[in-house]
Amino acid sequence: MYPTRSNARKPKFRALSDVLEYGGSARKQEAADAALGGLMQHARTLQTLQDALARTLPPAMSQSCRVANLSGDTISVLCNHPSLGARLRQMGPSLINAWRLAGFACSALEVRIRPGLPADKEVIPFRRDPLSAGAAEALSALENEINDEGLKAALARLRQSANAD
Structure with a gap:
């Protein structure tokens, strides 16, 4: 008889707020604090990587690029246009070197295109014409x-x- 898929262990995805508030893998307060502390540390890490990216790129480019994640030794960067993505890939070695100088052991750059990043959108002020x-x-x-x-x-x-x- 063949094994059924229902026997396979399926990952359960939950919102972090559910885990912290209602229990789950983080039932005790110490475990909840540890989970939240890990997220805060990851956010600080991403901000440090973003700061190094902004120092390395020209100002016009750095406004349209954002560090998305650090997974293993790969840093993912979002940019808002394919031509910008190509330029980031060309600058990959210098970016990796800048991140290494900032204290991160990274060896790969992943560039993803995401049109319409918030920094790319221009805020148009609302102007109402006066009534006659x-x-x-x-x-x-x-x-x-x-x-x-x-x-x-x-x-x-x-x-x-x-x-x-």
Whole structure:
């Protein structure tokens, strides 16, 4: 008879908050603190790697690249454009050397393309065109006609903002 798949051990994936809050492999407080401490240490490690990356790359490039992970001796870097990824791969030896000088034993660079990293997106400020004098008069007339106090207050604020611009 052949072994069934149900006998195979399947990994269970849980959110870290569930493990820390409800138990699981980290049932005791000391174990929970150790798990959280490990995550914090990994986050500090990634930040140190990011700082070394930013010092090595030109400023325009460093804004569009981010250290994603350190797994074994491989450092994963996300960038927002394929041409930037190609340039990062070319700079691989100098980046690995910079990370080694920062105290990390790494020997491989993995570059992944992820369009639209937050640093790449430009923040467009919201700008509302001012209301015309005719629209302000119509709002005032409507404000005088209605009985609902909440709606009256909202119309008054809208009319006042038209006068402020």
